Amino acid sequence: MLADLHMHSTVSDGWRDPDEVAQLAADRGVRVMALTDHDTFHGVSRARAVAHRRGLGYVRALEVTTYPPNQMRHILGHGVDVNHPHLLALLDRTQAVFRRQTEAWIKALHEQGIGDDLDLGAFAYKPTVMPGAVLKLILQHGLMTEKDAWDSVRKAVDFMLPDFYSPIPTPTEAVEAIHAAGGLAVHAHPGSVPDQDLMKEVLPLVDGLEVYTRRHQPEQIPVYEELASRHGLLMTVGTDYHGFNGADYEPPRKMIDIRYLEKLGSRVEWPAVEKAG
Numbered sequence: 001m002l003a004d005l006h007m008h009s010t011v012s013d014g015w016r017d018p019d020e021v022a023q024l025a026a027d028r029g030v031r032v033m034a035l036t037d038h039d040t041f042h043g044v045s046r047a048r049a050v051a052h053r054r055g056l057g058y059v060r061a062l063e064v065t066t067y068p069p070n071q072m073r074h075i076l077g078h079g080v081d082v083n084h085p086h087l088l089a090l091l092d093r094t095q096a097v098f099r100r101q102t103e104a105w106i107k108a109l110h111e112q113g114i115g116d117d118l119d120l121g122a123f124a125y126k127p128t129v130m131p132g133a134v135l136k137l138i139l140q141h142g143l144m145t146e147k148d149a150w151d152s153v154r155k156a157v158d159f160m161l162p163d164f165y166s167p168i169p170t171p172t173e174a175v176e177a178i179h180a181a182g183g184l185a186v187h188a189h190p191g192s193v194p195d196q197d198l199m200k201e202v203l204p205l206v207d208g209l210e211v212y213t214r215r216h217q218p219e220q221i222p223v224y225e226e227l228a229s230r231h232g233l234l235m236t237v238g239t240d241y242h243g244f245n246g247a248d249y250e251p252p253r254k255m256i257d258i259r260y261l262e263k264l265g266s267r268v269e270w271p272a273v274e275k276a277g
Contacts, residue, residue, distance in 0.1 A: 003032035003256035005059060005078060006188060006210060006238025011035075011043035013132025015243035018043035019050045024241075024249040026054035032261065032268055034061035034078060036238070039094045040128040041082040052271035059268055063188060064174040065094050069165060072192045073202055075174045076210065076238070079267025080183030087181040090174070093167035098130040100164070101157050105131050108156040114143055139245065175205040184208060184264060186236050189215040190224055203231045207263070211235040212254040234260045 008014035009021045016024070018035055021043075025033045033056055035047040044060055051058040060082050064075045080087060106120045118137055123129045131153045138144050144152065169177070175185040186208040192215050193199035203209070209228040211221060212235065228235045237252045261268060 001031050001256055001258065001261065002029055002251060003057075003237055003261070004030050004239050004241070004252055005032070005034040005061065005186075005236055005256070006036050006063070006076060006213065007033065007241045008037055008063075008243075009035055009043045009047065010133070010136075011040055011128060012037035013130055013136075013242060015136055015246060018046040021241070021243075021249075022047040022050035022054065022056070025251070026051065026056055028249055028251040030056065030251050032057040032059065032256070034059035034076075034238075036061045036063040036076055038063050038074075038130060039065055039091045039098070041091075042127055044082055048269070052269075055271060057268045057270045059264060061183070062091075064091075064178065065168055066171045066174050067165060067168040069168055071195055071198050072189070073171050073199060074188040075171060075178065075202075075206065076186040076188050076236075077174075077178035077181065077183045078186060079264050080178055080181040084177075084181035087177045090169050090177045093169065095128055097165060097167055098128070100160075101153070102129045102131050102134060104160070105134060105153050105156040108152065109134075109138075114138070115141075171202045172205060175202075183267070186210055188238070189213050189240060190227070191216045191220045200227075203227070203233065206233065208234040208236045208260060210238050212237040212252060214239050214250075234263065236260055 004025055007021050009018040033051055035043050037043050048058045059078050060080060061078045064077060066073045109115050135149050138149050178185040184207040187202050187206050188210045190199050211224040211228055234257055237254050237256050239252055241249055
């Protein structure tokens with residue numbers, strides 16, 4: 001079965017609305033999808049509604065940022081209770097960090113006279129916000145190159161003290177919160193982690209490893225297949241689709257391991273089952 005268990009929308013740093021992400025998945029033959037925005041569930045209900053209208057199975061999910069954030073040890077939470085208080089409290093901590101980062105960058109842009117006509121102050125009223133959402137507007141209006149924009153973000157947050165990032169959960173906290181919320185924890189795109197030893201520290205904690213992702217080069221796939229086998233982890237599939245710069249959606253080339261869907265069980269919500277109920 002074709003499944004995509006790692007996708008992003010405008011709710012975090014994607015370029016397409018949750019509804020459109022679900023439409024794209026359905027149009028390309030995906031049968032099970034999960035919107036996994038960074039540290040938020042705000043797009044879940046919209047994506048799920050469209051997915052079910054189109055006959056797709058839906059997994060309520062997210063991607064949890066962990067400390068230190070520059071190590072990209074992101075943990076996917078599949079099949080979680082989106083109202084679980086412990087998980088929501090953990091996400092609030094990270095969202096507060098993202099908001100302060102975004103505010104610092106918007107202030108720096110304002111001081112440079114960049115984006116004054118874009119009403120960047122409106123981001124203060126969004127329920128969730130991160131620098132990537134502002135970057136989308138900056139690039140769409142041709143105000144900076146992608147490289148210059150990210151360099152600008154880094155300069156804007158350089159003054160932050162080291163403990164600024166301390167509210168972001170450790171991988172252990174993230175996995176425990178995902179499990180407490182009834183979900184399965186998967187290490188996303190392990191090949192993107194700069195310090196591979198830090199990545200390997202997480203493997204005893206999780207339920208699966210995202211081996212099949214477009215972030216991995218072909219030569220990396222056997223490396224992570226072997227690592228998953230050695231740790232007894234199921235291998236998952238996800239495009240990590242962001243729609244960057246309006247990029248089209250290409251579905252996964254690898255079918256999902258049916259054992260992972262079986263482990264998810266009723267966490268995969270099927271529209272026919274809901275109607276029957």
